[in-house]
Amino acid sequence: MKKIIFTENAPAPIGPYNQAVLKGNTLYTSGQIAINPATGELTTETIEAETEQVMQNMKAVLEAAGMSFENVVKTTIFIMDMNDFGKINTVYGSYFNEKTAPARETVQVACLPKNVNVEISMIAIL
Numbered sequence: 001m002k003k004i005i006f007t008e009n010a011p012a013p014i015g016p017y018n019q020a021v022l023k024g025n026t027l028y029t030s031g032q033i034a035i036n037p038a039t040g041e042l043t044t045e046t047i048e049a050e051t052e053q054v055m056q057n058m059k060a061v062l063e064a065a066g067m068s069f070e071n072v073v074k075t076t077i078f079i080m081d082m083n084d085f086g087k088i089n090t091v092y093g094s095y096f097n098e099k100t101a102p103a104r105e106t107v108q109v110a111c112l113p114k115n116v117n118v119e120i121s122m123i124a125i126l
């Protein structure tokens, strides 16, 4: 049996998916984009601010499942421009201990929902 995770502290889904699904002790999150859940507006002033909003949204989803970034074992980062790689890494990296950071892949894509610049999904284990 799977458990649907929902929190108002992260943006509501903008399509036919849930913020996250817990199956057993494994949490599969949907990709988060930089929608501010308080306003419904995108945070895209800078790539750093955008990445920070994405990570804050993800933090809320993890917490709604009783987890934190410590529980994350794998992430995927989708970006529009590989030139942003360093700036995104700086913000993303501030959420993890370098020695215990999750596995990850980063891919540049042609387009993302709402024309954002970064989307991140995660897998976490209790």
Ligand SMILES: C=C(N)C(=O)O
Residues within 6 Å of the ligand: 014, 015, 017, 030, 031, 032, 033, 113
């Ligand atoms: C934002 C998303 N996670 C989506 O559209 O799939």
